[in-house]
Amino acid sequence: MYIEEIQLTNYRNYDHFSVSFDQSINVIIGENAQGKTNMMEAIYVLAFTKSHRTPRDKELIKWDREYGKIEGRVFRRNQSFPLEVVFSNKGKKAKFNHVEQKRLSEYIGAINVVMFAPEDLNLVKGSPQERRKFIDMEIGQTQPIYIYHLGQYQRILKERNALLKDLQRSQEPDPTMLRVYTDQLVEHASILLERRFIFLQKLRKWAQPIHEGISRGHETLNIDYDASVNVSEDMDSEKIRLELQNHFERFESKEIERGTTLVGPHRDDLLFYVNGKNVQTFGSQGQQRTTALSLKLAEIELIYEEVGEYPILLLDDVLSELDDYRQSHLLNTIQGKVQTFVTTTSVDGIDHETISKAEIFTVHNGQLTEER
């Protein structure tokens, strides 16, 4: 799949603007603060209806404007479809093929996007929350039903935690309502866990050979799921459900004492190992970077496996950061099959051959100009 064109209205530092893109590689060159990341973000938002760098939709609307709009055309399954996401103080609306999609899970998946930006090093180094977000977004974009279960899970968790706070303060806590929420929580948690396990197996399958390639055969990558409950990847959702149910029964009084839900998918993490050593704690900068890159490249293949088309790749400020070997490895992976957007402040440090084949744009103060 690829994006044919984008049209921005009152979005970030763009006023009224439209541009057509190349099917293969698009390089966007500009000085700092001109709108490179904003353009990448626009494509990301078109895929997920939310930004990769802020949870507050309002920030996407150009200052002093009432609303902001991102429109685009995606070409997939041999057809071109219009997409539209509008933000205003009334909230947001998303349309696929002219029809408004009321539910996030119906819209997501209209286009698949993989983004790689300097912050993605946090995928390895950052807090567990970053890794949970990674898993959730990635599963969600190929399996919208996952988003439904995640949303339900989070809602139940909030209610359950509020109740646990009440029970913590009460003299004779009545556990009836708590058990209702436990049942609900377990139902969705077991589905989330099962899907995460399946995702992980696929991610591993793709990431391992990629990592080995980038490290010239010196490094072996391993990924583990660090669960807060005693569950493992060989369990099906029924086994997981039983284990969770047991756990919550055993720890009921402890949870009441602590006034919060102590375990569940919202407390889990991923662990990355290179040659048997945890990269999060022991990895060098280079190893961490390679790991993050392997995961992102694995995602591209994984999405292809799931949806039968390659996603769109956004490389914000990272290509020139990679050494020649990693760069060419990346470019070989995407060669001719993945529509790619690259931003950079200068073409120095980017592979000449790539530049010569790419469509070049320069951006200045919210205006993108095609160079050739």
Add this chain to the structure above:
Amino acid sequence: MYYPEPISKLVDSFTKLPGIGPKTAVRLAFFVLNMKEDDVLDFAKNLANAKRELTHCSVCGHITDKDPCRICEDQERDGTVICVVQDPKDVIAMEKMKDYQGKYHVLHGAISPMDGIGPEDINVPSLIERLKDEEVEELILATNPNVEGEATAMYISRLVKPSGIKISRIAHGLPVGGDLEYADEVTLSKALEGRRDL
């Protein structure tokens, strides 16, 4: 806004209605000024009467102008089946379908610890009392198909189950509002799936 005081007061009254913002309120207020005087008087009288004459049925909690309500008093209806709903609007919606011949119990909300609403804050205690007094054989839980509605249904089910009363769950309708974050196709299939045993 420097409208004459009577208009300001009217605008203020309109903004108390759900879904009416300041702009709409002003438009409605000026519309009222152009209405025929008889119509305006009728309107005002109907508003006041609706409030004065309508109460909640002491048996089922539905809105009514006489207590107990007509549904509760109707001898033709099957008193062994009670359908539990969140809102009087749900009763009206079910009655429109004309399929259901049993009685109702209106909870006036759903349990939500987040919003500080426990079982005693809605009509759950009166339902339990009712089940003790009346010869009820079946309870249909028709609370909303969202987390809070499901939890409320499951809670009632846990309380009532030991009594041996048959309990089933029906999810009527879909969550309203165009919020992108909520709901999904599963909700739809759940609603279509209809009644299931709990």
